[in-house]
Amino acid sequence: MVKQDFTITTYEVRDIRFPTSQHLDGSDAMNKDPDYSAAYVIFYTDDKQVEGHGMTFTCGRGTEVCCSAIDALAGKFINKKLSELIVDMRATHRICTGDSQLRWIGPEKGAIHLATAAVINAIWDLWAKAEGKPLWKLVVDLTPEQFVQAIDFRYITDAITPEEAIELLKQNEAGKAAREAEMREKGYPAYTTSAGWLGYSDDKVRRLCREAKEQGFTHFKQKVGGDKASDIRRAQLIREEIGDEGVLMMDANQVWDVKEAITWMEDLLQFKPHFIEEPTSPDDVLGHAAIRKALYPRTRVATGEHIQNRIIFKQLFQAEAIDFCQIDSCRVAGVNEILSILLMARKFNIPVVPHAGGVGLCEYVQHLSLIDYICVSATTEGRILEFVDHLHEHFLDPVVMKNGKYMTPLAPGYSIQMKRESIEDYTFPEGKVHKELAASK
Amino acid sequence: MVKQDFTITTYEVRDIRFPTSQHLDGSDAMNKDPDYSAAYVIFYTDDKQVEGHGMTFTCGRGTEVCCSAIDALAGKFINKKLSELIVDMRATHRICTGDSQLRWIGPEKGAIHLATAAVINAIWDLWAKAEGKPLWKLVVDLTPEQFVQAIDFRYITDAITPEEAIELLKQNEAGKAAREAEMREKGYPAYTTSAGWLGYSDDKVRRLCREAKEQGFTHFKQKVGGDKASDIRRAQLIREEIGDEGVLMMDANQVWDVKEAITWMEDLLQFKPHFIEEPTSPDDVLGHAAIRKALYPRTRVATGEHIQNRIIFKQLFQAEAIDFCQIDSCRVAGVNEILSILLMARKFNIPVVPHAGGVGLCEYVQHLSLIDYICVSATTEGRILEFVDHLHEHFLDPVVMKNGKYMTPLAPGYSIQMKRESIEDYTFPEGKVHKELAASK
CATH class of the missing domain: 3.30.390.10 (Enolase-like, N-terminal domain)
Known part of the structure; x- marks a missing residue:
């Protein structure tokens, strides 16, 4: 075996x-x-x-x-x-x-x-x-x-039965080898969160945006929800740096109540955010659905890094509460539960855009997006993998980035072994x- | 102060x-x-x-x-x-x-x-x-x-603002003294779970039902969801013991998926269960709503001991997913969060029927039902407090039961201090x- x-x-x-x-x-x-x-x-x-x-x-x-x-x-x-x-x-x-x-x-x-x-x-x-x-x-x-x-x-x-899941996977069997070869050659597209942290000065944000652009990134994430005037100022300066063609994502990290999320975002829509991530409590399925209903399609709703398990994800899909599914490799119970969420996302046609950053999360999630592409969703459309350039030096097989893409990992294992x-x-x-x-x- | x-x-x-x-x-x-x-x-x-x-x-x-x-x-x-x-x-x-x-x-x-x-x-x-x-x-x-x-x-x-909450409480100010006096005299009505544990033999269940009836209890809880034939047999024998006038509640402790909960309960409805408690995952707001929609009013849906916080309770109320709110004194963050749930339950007109049992839970929840009655809901209609007769001897001020009622505790504190x-x-x-x-x- x-x-x-x-x-x-x-x-x-x-x-x-x-x-x-x-x-x-x-x-x-x-x-x-x-x-x-x-x-x-x-x-x-x-x-x-x-x-x-x-x-x-x-x-x-x-x-x-x-x-x-x-x-x-x-x-x-x-x-x-x-x-x-x-x-x-x-x-x-x-x-x-x-x-x-x-x-x-x-x-x-x-x-x-x-x-x-x-x-x-x-x-x-x-x-x-x-x-x-x-x-x-x-x-x-x-x-x-x-x-x-x-x-x-x-x-x-x-939401999904084992029989349906097998059927979905079988539909993708034919193209698997080609997609695997493509990934081995080109890697998986990424976006960067390194530029937009709230604690950074405006100058540092501008510099990091430029550096990220030079590295080939086209998607950028800004943290919002601290102070509205500052959110607006920063959105403006990031837009200046990345141009109209750059994709700007916003992330509120759960600071708002439902109605507050809607009114706050109304003032940020002028900067054309691709999505608003974690607008409210990760436990609030109906709240996310209400926020999405109010803002769609002017912007979209994303969440996942704090979604505790497949049961909450299931409801987010059922309630049409999110446009992007940001699975986290540690929040839910590891690979097994992730596979169930990938399958439900596929069934409900919601793109999986994993959460990464912190320490080790980039090393983990590159594997998950490859699984999603090669056997589950069979597409990278609307999908992009978060990348934050911190703490990779502590791993035996750290992520390798090239031209804004995650290069497909080849070493045996889950890439998570730290140096002794x-x-x-x-x-x-x-x-x-x-x-x-x-x-x- | x-x-x-x-x-x-x-x-x-x-x-x-x-x-x-x-x-x-x-x-x-x-x-x-x-x-x-x-x-x-x-x-x-x-x-x-x-x-x-x-x-x-x-x-x-x-x-x-x-x-x-x-x-x-x-x-x-x-x-x-x-x-x-x-x-x-x-x-x-x-x-x-x-x-x-x-x-x-x-x-x-x-x-x-x-x-x-x-x-x-x-x-x-x-x-x-x-x-x-x-x-x-x-x-x-x-x-x-x-x-x-x-x-x-x-x-x-x-779901509720501070201003609305103050307004709800003010509506009840007038009758507070009378309700407090009533509680000091008569105590709060209880039901027993001691009889219906899955691990007990049929004879033990019969004996415990009789004893509970003699002690003045009118509501009885049966654990279900292990084996359907055994659930039916036991429901029948409990009905024989408690008669048509006894209230029989059923508790599945989360064992079913959504559709399974509905079909399983269809076979138990003949025994006129007052409610089905925890029919599925405590995280599944939409699942509870689907189960309730299928079974109401033939039976009702209750949950709470595993509801992690006020945000899930809020959604259970918003989605009309439950008929009874079974707050747990330890699952959510103590008294403060309990108060918010009591207020939301009042606003949505859902009776609070606290979870108790285990160790210390009866000692805790008697206080919570008194708060609910005296200042929040101002009624005991449809409300009844769980009682399980285990481990009370370890507390300095254990619960006191009389004629199937919790006698109102009078010692200073939250009744939870264990003997050294x-x-x-x-x-x-x-x-x-x-x-x-x-x-x-």
Whole structure:
């Protein structure tokens, strides 16, 4: 069943924090001072050469809570053989989400679900390494039946059934090889969020816009929702830099109530925003639907990085609440649940535009967009992958960008393995970097 | 502002677990083997006599995750004076929910929100003790303006504004004293879940039904969703015991998908269930609306114990998805958020029927139903408070039941303070009870 088999012998959990708040990288109206962090897990095996790595992205404080949740889950995999786990990936996913006691603190949401992503992604990383393939290739090589067998359809059968899902995948079988070849040659188109953080000065925003244009980017994202006059001033200067042909996206990071989102955006429509991202609470399906109804087609609605699971995504699709589906590789329970969301997005004809940035998210999502293109949606129309140029240097196989595109990753695994030195130095609070920071205060 | 003022000096967090899974108390189709547990916090003050106690209910494994989350929050209250905290309870609530880094692992959901409930409820407990009042009395004595000042209206202003909320409360001012006197005399009506657990034998169910009837209960709850033939058999025998005049409620604990819920309930309608509780995922607003549309008025839909926050409740009301609002005292962020849900339920004319059981939930919710009756809904019509007769012996001021009613609590505080001996004996894993259990295995 699997090229090489391993038994998981032990695991290690690390609380890894990068002190990014010192430079206001990643600052927006809601997340004012994130320290990009990772609740990180390593599964060790009886083959000393091969480890499964996974992480969930966090913002500093609270990483320890996710680490505690990983501890509650990872032990369940000790002494399991990889071949046992992958023979029924739906059951493997449910080892985490179906624990009759742990589900009380979710179910399938918040800290325990973020932790599940780390654990499940580490199992997929291990599987991909065992096959000697990058994760995306492992998945696109699955038969439609195997692909669907990885998905927990609980609570989504009113939107999509396993039979429908298999049918959708079969429709795309013919063109798969050609699309894979195209991706290997050209890569997946990206946009940049690096320029538009709220904490940056106007001059820095202008400079970053120019640099991004020179690098081949055509889509740019601006953070909004702090102060309206400042939003307008900044939208104007970004438009000046990127011209009418540049695509300007706006992101409010959940700061508005429903009516406020509508009136605030009315004043920003003059700058022709492609979409407004996270206009309100990620839990508010009906609120997103109301905002979209008021603003469409003058602008469009996007959300996803805080959408807790497939059940909320299902409703966003059913309620016609969003125009873009911004899946997050850590927010939902890893690869399995992502596959279910890709399929629903395909059925409802909503483009998948993954969330990235932070630490590790770019490394993860490049695989997900490749899976979407090669086997699920079979198109890149309206689809573009977020890129933020932070912290890639800590990974063994970091993303490679060329002319505003993600170059298709080729190394075996899920691209998420951090360098050992980075793991040690940034472990909180005892790593070298944090000791030095504490001493300097 | 406050009768006695204190400064919070330190706090203690405990992981307290009762090994209830040994007897299948609390077993249902989803929660097969809960060990009723509490992530427990104590705020100590400069007055050695007065402590603020709070807890969040959990099911065993995962309690340590909530304890880690409490640790992340409770430290924020050290060196704060009670008078500073209560002068703006909305701001105090936001100390927990608005942390710019911690909110990533929610926001306002899952482990961090359960932890917030423990912390915020401990602050209310401290305040009530400082005033020498039971929690319900502290709240009903607030002016409408003070009551509303405790609420975070973020994300719910499209359903209710502060001005509307004040208006609703003012409408009820006149009758408050009479309703309070009535409650002090007669208590609040209850129903029992003790009889219907899935893990009990038919004979035990019959016996418990008879005992409950003799104790004055008129409403009975049956767990369903495990095996349909067994659900039918049990519904029949409970009906035999409670007669046509008894009210039979059914609870599926989230086991069904949307269409399955409808078809399964079609076969149980012959037993005239008052409502079906948790027919599907608590995250599925549109799913509940579809189920209600199919079954109403042959039966009604109830949910709440797993509804993560006021934003999902808002949508359940807006979508006409439920007939009964089953708030949980720990699932949402404590008293403040509960007040917002009571007000929305009042505005949408949905009766509040709190969830209780587990450990500590009965002690908590009796206060909430009193607040609902005395100042918010001003009626008990269609309202009834869950009661489960487990684990009350561990509390200093346990609930008192008479003739199927909760007797109104009179001791200062939120009734949630556990006996010191229980805290020590049941602390996991080092308490006496757990050491003995481990040794006996």
